[in-house]
Amino acid sequence: xxEFDLIGRYFAALGPERPDxxxxxxxxxxxxxxxxxxxxxxxxxxLSAGVHFFPDCDPEHIGHKSLAVGLSDLAAMGAEPVWATLxxxxxxxxxxxxxxxxxxxxxxxxxxxxxxxGGDTTRGPLSVAVQVHGLVPTGAAIRxxxxxxGDAVFVSGTLGDAGLALRRMLAGExxxxxxxxxxxxxxxxxxxGQRLRGVASAMIDLSDGLAGDLGHILRASAVGAVLELDRxxxxxxxADVVAATDDWSLPLASGDDYELCFCVPPxxxxxxxxxxxxxxxxxxxxxxxRASAGLDLRRPDGGRLTxxxxxxxxxxxxxxxxx
Ligand code: ADP
Ligand code: MG
Numbered sequence: 001x002x003e004f005d006l007i008g009r010y011f012a013a014l015g016p017e018r019p020d021x022x023x024x025x026x027x028x029x030x031x032x033x034x035x036x037x038x039x040x041x042x043x044x045x046x047l048s049a050g051v052h053f054f055p056d057c058d059p060e061h062i063g064h065k066s067l068a069v070g071l072s073d074l075a076a077m078g079a080e081p082v083w084a085t086l087x088x089x090x091x092x093x094x095x096x097x098x099x100x101x102x103x104x105x106x107x108x109x110x111x112x113x114x115x116x117x118g119g120d121t122t123r124g125p126l127s128v129a130v131q132v133h134g135l136v137p138t139g140a141a142i143r144x145x146x147x148x149x150g151d152a153v154f155v156s157g158t159l160g161d162a163g164l165a166l167r168r169m170l171a172g173e174x175x176x177x178x179x180x181x182x183x184x185x186x187x188x189x190x191x192x193g194q195r196l197r198g199v200a201s202a203m204i205d206l207s208d209g210l211a212g213d214l215g216h217i218l219r220a221s222a223v224g225a226v227l228e229l230d231r232x233x234x235x236x237x238x239a240d241v242v243a244a245t246d247d248w249s250l251p252l253a254s255g256d257d258y259e260l261c262f263c264v265p266p267x268x269x270x271x272x273x274x275x276x277x278x279x280x281x282x283x284x285x286x287x288x289x290r291a292s293a294g295l296d297l298r299r300p301d302g303g304r305l306t307x308x309x310x311x312x313x314x315x316x317x318x319x320x321x322x323x
Contacts, residue, residue: 001093003121010102011086014116015109020082021117030117032083034135041079041134041141045069049126053184054169059097061184062128063104068188069207070132071112072258075193076205078142079134081112086119087129101128112190140197142262147202147221151263151289154272156189156281159210160238163254179237186258192279193260199271200262209253210286211307214261215295221263227287230300249308252297263289 001009012025022031034040047066049055067084074081086105090098109116114132161182168175169183188205196203202217210227218225232251234242241250264272269285276283297305 001095003093006093006095006098007119007121010098011116011119014102014106015084015114018082018113018115021115024115024117025119030083030085032117032133037138038135039138039141041074041077041136042131043070043073044129044131045073046127046129055126057184059100060104063101063106064108064185065104066128066130067105067108067114067132068186068258070130071108071114071188071190072186072205072207072260074132074134075188075190076142076203076260077134077136078140078193078197078200078203079136080194081114081132081134081190083117083133084109084114085131085133086116087122087131088119089122089124089127091123091126136197142193142196142200142203144202144204144217144220146200147217147223147225147263147289148265149223149289149291151201151265152269152272152285153214153225153227153261153263153287153289154283154285155206155210155233155259155261156192156283157257157259158233158235158238158282159206159252159257159259160250160254161235162186162256162258163209163250164238164241166254166256167250176237179235183256186256188258189260189281192275192281192283195275195279196260196262196272199268199275200264203260203262206257206259206261208255209249209257209308210261211252211295211297217261217263218289218293218295221289222293223289223291224293224295225287225289226296226298228298228300229305231284231286233282233284233286247308248297248305253308 020033161179165175165179165183204213206213238250272283
């Protein structure tokens, strides 16, 4: 199968048709129409075999996750997903692999009304880069820089599930299917993100662990925070590990949660409680923002936890305390 057959068969009509796509796959560029009064939110992520997924991972899950990580970024800005582009580097034109990949990508794209409008296909070591495009009313995007002292800190879902799945897979142990799904098929919190416009003062998606990712909000907002460890929402498998080892690195410093962490001024807290009910998604208050810098991790007994090792860094340096 030639490169063009492959694109035509699997990627030319992926996701729903949209009236704002004047021209999609097939020309030198896509032509896209941004409605008046909306800003375009753009983010790109690369998943590389052996770094971000096991080379023998189900290609349907790779298709899903390669889009999910971008959708999580759009969610974290409060943006509505609209278009995607896909740069696919493949060692060979294995049609079964490509069909399964496209199926996983398509299912998630369609669930969020997103159209694939272009891309690039090349031969080389397996790697997938997806750029996502979202719309957000001008001025309504939720940045990292808006947290203020007194705001409550919330997280969605549960923390550390994907980290536990990865840890067990690396150790060659069996992994419960629901944990494995959290690693390989994360559900980006797209609707929650949009419904937090006008409610949250700052937001980030959790891809490198709560402690490090909340740290980005704290630096961008020039504030500090207290986290109460006994409030962290944990699945029972993760809670068991923490109870047995007193090691908090799963919920605080492991990657791939793809939950949202957001700050909420006190007056808006009832809105968050209503939202949790409406979405059927736990939204848990885990701490608060304070004026003095730093992240204070409080144990149930009142003691303090030293911050566990930071989330995954692709280019670690010997001494990076300055950043
Ligand atoms: P060019 O050489 O002009 O860059 P390409 O031959 O790379 O064009 O691609 C032809 C068309 O197919 C373009 O519209 C491009 O956006 C699209 N395309 C290529 N690869 C993909 C892909 N993996 N997914 C979606 N569209 C793709
Ligand atoms: Mg090209």
